[in-house]
Amino acid sequence: MKPPYPTTFGLFGLPTAANNVETICAAPLIINRGADWFRSIGVEGSAGPKLVSVSGHVGRPGVYEIAPGMTLRHFLDQVCGGVIGELLAVLMGGAAGTFLLPDEIDVKLTFEDLRAAGSTFGSGAIMVFNQTADLRDLLKRLGRFFQHESCGKCFPCQLGTQRQVEILERLDAPHKDDRERLLDVGMTMTEASLCGLGHTAGIAVMSAIEKFPQLFESNGKHHD
Numbered sequence: 001m002k003p004p005y006p007t008t009f010g011l012f013g014l015p016t017a018a019n020n021v022e023t024i025c026a027a028p029l030i031i032n033r034g035a036d037w038f039r040s041i042g043v044e045g046s047a048g049p050k051l052v053s054v055s056g057h058v059g060r061p062g063v064y065e066i067a068p069g070m071t072l073r074h075f076l077d078q079v080c081g082g083v084i085g086e087l088l089a090v091l092m093g094g095a096a097g098t099f100l101l102p103d104e105i106d107v108k109l110t111f112e113d114l115r116a117a118g119s120t121f122g123s124g125a126i127m128v129f130n131q132t133a134d135l136r137d138l139l140k141r142l143g144r145f146f147q148h149e150s151c152g153k154c155f156p157c158q159l160g161t162q163r164q165v166e167i168l169e170r171l172d173a174p175h176k177d178d179r180e181r182l183l184d185v186g187m188t189m190t191e192a193s194l195c196g197l198g199h200t201a202g203i204a205v206m207s208a209i210e211k212f213p214q215l216f217e218s219n220g221k222h223h224d
């Protein structure tokens with residue numbers, strides 16, 4: 001439970017800086033080369049190099065260090081070897097991220113532009129899917145990941161990730177009101193969980209409901 005936060009009461013009861021590795025790696029560069037050099041990479045508001053991990057249907061998947069500011073389309077086409085096949089969706093931010101549709105990839109890769117587009121760098125994962133991808137299967141896998149990772153300390157996440165998987169497992173033949181159930185579970189986890197895992201466990205599913213509503217329709221197989 002927070003507070004206290006690590007910045008006031010952390011390791012050994014002392015103020016503690018808790019940052020991710022990417023941030024800590026930037027510190028010596030800024031000290032050695034100066035803030036102006038760091039700010040010269042990227043754009044104002046999203047200064048400095050950014051690590052992203054690209055997977056899926058692109059010519060050259062991998063980890064890239066980019067200067068924020070280029071568009072996602074330019075990045076995929078010119079840096080990652082292009083999309084293989086016809087683009088279906090890009091999942092920005094990985095398991096806890098949101099989907100961008102093919103007509104949304106002209107967004108600039110900056111914190112501000114992605115936020116304005118309802119998206120995020122998140123973990124830095126960029127997952128690219130072409131028309132052959134089975135998004136229902138993807139959502140099932142994401143759901144199972146969060147169910148497995150939930151530590152069980154708080155009920156919204158412990159039970160929410162379980163209920164979410166149960167519904168995702170039957171997407172091929174959904175029960176009546178399953179889409180509303182997923183939104184209800186997703187919002188409850190987002191609003192009421194204790195930590196970031198629960199806060200984000202339903203984000204990709206809720207994004208899929210918005211961007212791919214047909215995934216949650218019955219396909220003719222329907223159980224009440």
Ligand code: SF4
Nearest residue numbers: 152153154157195198
């Ligand atoms: S939200 Fe965090 S604390 Fe709560 S069960 Fe999930 S992982 Fe545990």
